[in-house]
Amino acid sequence: MTALLDILIGGVFHAAVLFLVAAGLQLVFGVQKIVNLACGSFYALGAYFGITAVSWCLAHGMPPGLFLPVLVVAGLAIGLIGPFIEALLLTVYHRDEAFQLLLTFALVLMFQDILRFFWGADPQQLGDLVMTYGRVKMGAVQVPTYNLLVIVASIAIAVGLGAFLKKTRYGRILRATAENREMSLALGVNVRWMYASVFTLGTILGTVGGALVVPTAAASLDMPVELVVEAFAVVVIGGLGSMRGAMVGALIVGLMRAAAISWYSELEMLAIYLVVIVVLIARPGGLFGKPLE
Amino acid sequence: MRAAPAILSIVALVALAALPSLLTQYQITLVLPALAYAIALLGFNLLFGYTGLLSFGHALFVSIGAYGTAVLTSKLGLKSFEAILLLCAVASVAVAIPIALLSVRYVKIFFGILTLAFGMLFHSFLFKFYNITGGDTGIRVLRPTLLGRAYEDLDKTAFLVGPFYYYCVVLLAILGFVMWRLVHSPFGLHLVATRENRRKSEYLGVRVRFFRLIAFAVSAFYCAVGGAILAVNTGQADPELAYWTHSGELVFMTVLGGFANFFGPVVGAFSFIFLKSELMGLTQYWRFWLGAILVILVVLFPRGLAGLFAQLWARLHRSTPT
Numbered sequence: 259m260t261a262l263l264d265i266l267i268g269g270v271f272h273a274a275v276l277f278l279v280a281a282g283l284q285l286v287f288g289v290q291k292i293v294n295l296a297c298g299s300f301y302a303l304g305a306y307f308g309i310t311a312v313s314w315c316l317a318h319g320m321p322p323g324l325f326l327p328v329l330v331v332a333g334l335a336i337g338l339i340g341p342f343i344e345a346l347l348l349t350v351y352h353r354d355e356a357f358q359l360l361l362t363f364a365l366v367l368m369f370q371d372i373l374r375f376f377w378g379a380d381p382q383q384l385g386d387l388v389m390t391y392g393r394v395k396m397g398a399v400q401v402p403t404y405n406l407l408v409i410v411a412s413i414a415i416a417v418g419l420g421a422f423l424k425k426t427r428y429g430r431i432l433r434a435t436a437e438n439r440e441m442s443l444a445l446g447v448n449v450r451w452m453y454a455s456v457f458t459l460g461t462i463l464g465t466v467g468g469a470l471v472v473p474t475a476a477a478s479l480d481m482p483v484e485l486v487v488e489a490f491a492v493v494v495i496g497g498l499g500s501m502r503g504a505m506v507g508a509l510i511v512g513l514m515r516a517a518a519i520s521w522y523s524e525l526e527m528l529a530i531y532l533v534v535i536v537v538l539i540a541r542p543g544g545l546f547g548k549p550l551e
Numbered sequence: 552m553r554a555a556p557a558i559l560s561i562v563a564l565v566a567l568a569a570l571p572s573l574l575t576q577y578q579i580t581l582v583l584p585a586l587a588y589a590i591a592l593l594g595f596n597l598l599f600g601y602t603g604l605l606s607f608g609h610a611l612f613v614s615i616g617a618y619g620t621a622v623l624t625s626k627l628g629l630k631s632f633e634a635i636l637l638l639c640a641v642a643s644v645a646v647a648i649p650i651a652l653l654s655v656r657y658v659k660i661f662f663g664i665l666t667l668a669f670g671m672l673f674h675s676f677l678f679k680f681y682n683i684t685g686g687d688t689g690i691r692v693l694r695p696t697l698l699g700r701a702y703e704d705l706d707k708t709a710f711l712v713g714p715f716y717y718y719c720v721v722l723l724a725i726l727g728f729v730m731w732r733l734v735h736s737p738f739g740l741h742l743v744a745t746r747e748n749r750r751k752s753e754y755l756g757v758r759v760r761f762f763r764l765i766a767f768a769v770s771a772f773y774c775a776v777g778g779a780i781l782a783v784n785t786g787q788a789d790p791e792l793a794y795w796t797h798s799g800e801l802v803f804m805t806v807l808g809g810f811a812n813f814f815g816p817v818v819g820a821f822s823f824i825f826l827k828s829e830l831m832g833l834t835q836y837w838r839f840w841l842g843a844i845l846v847i848l849v850v851l852f853p854r855g856l857a858g859l860f861a862q863l864w865a866r867l868h869r870s871t872p873t
Contacts, residue, residue: 374836
């Protein structure tokens with residue numbers, strides 16, 4: 259029972275962070291039809307920048323309890339590199355998918371060294387700052403309050419994002435552009451602005467995800483390339499372009515990873531890829547995606 | 552003009568054969584991986600350039616070649632490199648067929664993601680199942696015999712830059728010739744037809760999935776041969792070979808050379824290895840510069856180096872009246 263609860267909470271926590279990155283991936287794919295391999299790099303960038311921001315604030319006399327808002331602000335701030343990256347992607351929107359994928363792969367390579375240049379090759383972490391919020395007793399297990407806060411924050415972002423896309427004028431235009439780019443262009447939608455803002459939103463989701471995870475795990479140079487395959491698994495299981503899919507996919511991947519780690523660690527990633535392959539074979543469009551062709 | 556590719560290939564092969572007398576031993580050890588990648592990419596480009604399917608998981612087949620060589624030489628005691636190449640290639644095709652059966656239903660991004668998932672599946676198997684695969688350290692590769700000769704009088708480097716080097720050049724020549732015939736056969740034209748317009752070629756009776764499957768299997772064959780050469784060169788097969796970033800490098804090299812040209816992948820393999828070693832010598836941030844070069848390539852020169860040469864060549868011919 260204790261083990262099960264551990265898996266459940268650990269899995270949901272991982273899913274909460276994965277969801278943020280995957281949601282960014284889905285937004286960008288939905289509107290721009292680009293699969294962004296560099297989403298993992300944004301995540302890692304958020305993580306490293308979060309560490310730097312919190313350490314700087316602590317050094318300047320910030321009470322440790324305020325580290326959560328600092329992390330969120332740091333994630334939001336560094337996400338503003340989005341428009342610059344988007345300006346680069348502008349060159350390949352009308353080109354073959356191979357070039358789009360390759361361009362984002364080039365970004366992965368470049369970010370790898372940008373991170374190494376600014377933060378060095380050694381993994382970085384925030385120490386036991388996470389314990390400043392204490393623990394919550396849930397039945398037989400004790401969970402750091404911070405982890406629960408992140409889960410709540412992620413759910414709040416999911417709900418907010420859903421309402422934003424469904425209810426606001428911007429959200430409606432965004433969905434219309436995703437559905438039919440030419441038609442929205444003809445109707446006078448500023449597609450240029452749409453693309454730049456959506457990509458930035460996607461970037462911010464990634465960087466905030468990275469910043470939020472960093473008190474519980476070290477930031478390392480393997481982070482970007484490892485996370486991107488997990489985020490891919492999430493969107494493929496859920497269905498490319500679907501927000502509900504990202505949520506369900508993140509839960510499946512998060513829980514499976516937590517379960518595999520505690521029961522049979524050899525299976526960790528293997529199990530996830532197997533699910534991906536099974537889903538692609540049984541439901542090629544993913545659980546919530548549109549059927550193909 | 553029809554003789555130009557043949558002349559070009561012969562000149563290139565003679566140049567390759569002459570290299571050991573021109574370069575230092577160290578430089579030749581850099582040419583060896585280029586030869587390995589040239590072979591692997593010739594196969595990869597049958598799928599990417601000719602069939603129009605972008606795989607982000609072909610490092611899987613390279614690593615089958617590498618691990619196959621490692622297991623056969625150091626665990627099973629098989630030393631004949633001809634037998635090793637054949638077994639690895641057959642194993643690679645055997646793995647490729649079920650993967651292809653599942654993947655060739657898709658095109659574009661889904662094909663890329665599915666192949667990436669299969670590649671990572673194999674990587675996590677190599678990485679996690681320590682008892683079978685040696686985990687992150689991998690498996691040692693022992694020196695194979697070439698055409699039955701062991702070359703015991705030579706040390707490791709002398710063996711690699713001597714007989715093994717020439718062996719690989721000959722291998723590239725043979726496999727390159729076979730690929731040339733393949734893409735210029737009706738089979739190759741079928742592939743291009745399915746890439747250009749799937750519907751129309753179906754109406755004309757082309758069995759699209761079947762042809763894609765064959766192209767996939769052939770590419771796996773070539774990648775395994777390349778992987779085997781790589782493994783002998785480094786003396787080690789490790790899981791990094793199967794990681795998705797390695798698959799990305801394969802795509803990088805092909806685009807660098809130019810996937811629209813038959814010789815593009817070979818040019819790409821050589822220039823990538825040269826570029827990478829030069830950059831690594833200059834700065835520890837070579838990945839950044841590689842990425843920057845890839846950005847420039849994608850944005851400005853999507854037809855790669857071979858496309859650039861072809862353009863220059865055409866301009867040169869236009870300006871000189873004959």
